[in-house]
Amino acid sequence: MTGRLKALAPGLAFIAFWIAALEIAARAGWVNRVFSPYPSEIAARMGQVLGSPAFLEALGSTVGLLAAGYLLACAAGILLGLAMGYHRPTYTLFEPTLELLRPIPKPALLPPLILLLGLGAAMKIAIIFLGALFPVLINTIQGARTVDPVLVDVARTFRRGSLRTVFQVILPASLPLILAGMRVSLGLGLILVILSEMLTGSDGLGAKLVDAQRAFRVQEMYAWTVVLAALGLALALSFDALERRLIFWSSKR
Amino acid sequence: MSELLQVRRVAKTFDAREGQVVALRSIDLTVLKGEFVSIVGPSGCGKSTLLQIIAGLVPASSGEVLLEGRAVVAPPEGVVYLFQQYSRSLMPWLTVEKNVQFGLQNAAPERCAHFLDMVGLADFRARYPWELSGGMQQRVAIARALAAEPRVLLLDEPFSSVDALTRLDLNGLIMDLWTRTGITILLVTHDVEEAVYLSDRVALLTRRPAEVAQVFPNALPRPRSPVDSREDSRFLALRHELLTRLLQPA
Numbered sequence: 001m002t003g004r005l006k007a008l009a010p011g012l013a014f015i016a017f018w019i020a021a022l023e024i025a026a027r028a029g030w031v032n033r034v035f036s037p038y039p040s041e042i043a044a045r046m047g048q049v050l051g052s053p054a055f056l057e058a059l060g061s062t063v064g065l066l067a068a069g070y071l072l073a074c075a076a077g078i079l080l081g082l083a084m085g086y087h088r089p090t091y092t093l094f095e096p097t098l099e100l101l102r103p104i105p106k107p108a109l110l111p112p113l114i115l116l117l118g119l120g121a122a123m124k125i126a127i128i129f130l131g132a133l134f135p136v137l138i139n140t141i142q143g144a145r146t147v148d149p150v151l152v153d154v155a156r157t158f159r160r161g162s163l164r165t166v167f168q169v170i171l172p173a174s175l176p177l178i179l180a181g182m183r184v185s186l187g188l189g190l191i192l193v194i195l196s197e198m199l200t201g202s203d204g205l206g207a208k209l210v211d212a213q214r215a216f217r218v219q220e221m222y223a224w225t226v227v228l229a230a231l232g233l234a235l236a237l238s239f240d241a242l243e244r245r246l247i248f249w250s251s252k253r
Numbered sequence: 254m255s256e257l258l259q260v261r262r263v264a265k266t267f268d269a270r271e272g273q274v275v276a277l278r279s280i281d282l283t284v285l286k287g288e289f290v291s292i293v294g295p296s297g298c299g300k301s302t303l304l305q306i307i308a309g310l311v312p313a314s315s316g317e318v319l320l321e322g323r324a325v326v327a328p329p330e331g332v333v334y335l336f337q338q339y340s341r342s343l344m345p346w347l348t349v350e351k352n353v354q355f356g357l358q359n360a361a362p363e364r365c366a367h368f369l370d371m372v373g374l375a376d377f378r379a380r381y382p383w384e385l386s387g388g389m390q391q392r393v394a395i396a397r398a399l400a401a402e403p404r405v406l407l408l409d410e411p412f413s414s415v416d417a418l419t420r421l422d423l424n425g426l427i428m429d430l431w432t433r434t435g436i437t438i439l440l441v442t443h444d445v446e447e448a449v450y451l452s453d454r455v456a457l458l459t460r461r462p463a464e465v466a467q468v469f470p471n472a473l474p475r476p477r478s479p480v481d482s483r484e485d486s487r488f489l490a491l492r493h494e495l496l497t498r499l500l501q502p503a
Contacts, residue, residue: 150341153310156327157334158356158401168355172346249345252383 037219045219062204069128070189077136085144106131119200131192132185139181143174176250179243258284263316278462291440291448294458300441304409308334333403337410339391343382349393350378356400368396388419408440445495
């Protein structure tokens with residue numbers, strides 16, 4: 001652990017330097033304190049934000065929506081991706097639709113989704129789902145199609161049926177690529193949950209952020225921004241840990 | 254002994270950029286129940302393709318393979334193909350024990366232990382394939398193949414990427430397992446000594462497009478020993494004959 005801390009030290013020092021520079025710049029009056037408050041002020045406001053009941057409520061709402069949309073997207077992306085990657089007719093059937101939907105910048109779907117599903121949870125889950133689906137799906141198809149044919153032949157010579165071949169051979173063998181797709185999807189899901197909350201302005205961290213900005217509570221706005229940064233970091237680190245557990249073998253062959 | 258496996262006029266043509274390539278012209282071969290037969294031939298003559306056709310992994314362009322009188326169209330029950338690329342054929346996310354379990358139709362840990370014991374890897378069941386040497390990995394693949402309790406084992410140059418001593422060691426293991434289980438083994442190899450040492454009969458293939466040039470009976474008595482049998486006059490005679498034929502200019 002001390003070795004890891006040592007490795008991180010220069011990078012952390014760099015961040016500390018910039019925070020200190022911002023503090024000095026604001027205190028010296030080089031930047032407008034109204035728009036760019038002292039980092040120490042933001043930190044103090046962070047304490048208040050974190051201690052308020054609104055924080056847990058907003059965090060719970062955002063994480064709940066993200067989890068629902070993201071996990072649905074992963075499940076659908078992996079299942080459809082395995083089917084498309086393993087079974088040629090399924091691929092032929094869905095591939096044009098996929099190529100049509102994939103390039104749409106997903107925020108462009110927000111206005112129609114709001115018309116169709118309203119401003120509530122269903123719309124937000126739908127937009128997260130659509131945004132997170134494609135990276136998982138594309139990578140799963142790619143993974144399933146590039147599994148070492150020797151492994152597939154092993155399953156054949158031992159007379160494993162299609163279902164067991166898919167779940168016992170294709171799925172685990174594709175896992176490194178699937179997880180890479182899931183990582184991209186997680187980032188997109190976070191962007192889309194915050195964006196949809198900012199747009200509807202009802203609950204969640206995104207709504208808190210725009211509320212603070214519109215009411216000109218600038219310190220609080222920065223505090224929510226920092227909360228979001230921390231959420232993104234926490235998600236990325238959790239994902240790393242999950243990945244290390246699931247594909248510990250992938251660099252060993 | 255009864256005819257277990259019949260290969261009848263099997264031909265294989267591949268589509269390549271330069272047109273159709275005939276890999277196997279017409280192969281006829283019969284293997285008796287309990288026999289150990291080797292197939293040798295020049296490199297690139299289609300030996301592996303032939304074995305994959307017999308395994309039901311690759312369809313023949315024409316002709317047929319009969320297992321106990323029934324045509325092989327998909328991997329049949331009781332036939333297991335052992336891959337040359339052992340490191341690619343084992344699943345890196347499974348332990349040695351779980352890899353062997355993949356061969357069992359219904360996973361039973363004590364059966365797994367039995368087969369790992371047969372190949373001398375009882376102490377390595379909790380390890381991962383990538384933690385083992387090449388020879389040990391091939392032993393895991395052999396244990397997995399045996400766990401499926403095949404009547405016919407098809408070996409595709411199974412020892413070609415291990416060092417010479419490990420190779421002799423694995424030859425001994427296969428001969429021992431063959432003697433103990435009474436299964437039928439068909440071995441494809443480019444190593445003439447290996448073929449003569451292990452087999453009851455050796456089928457020599459011609460250059461591509463391949464046909465069976467001749468099937469040689471092997472007079473080398475059993476039980477065979479890794480050192481003495483290789484100095485036996487009958488071993489040397491067959492080796493001489495096979496190598497001479499293989500090295501003949503086209």
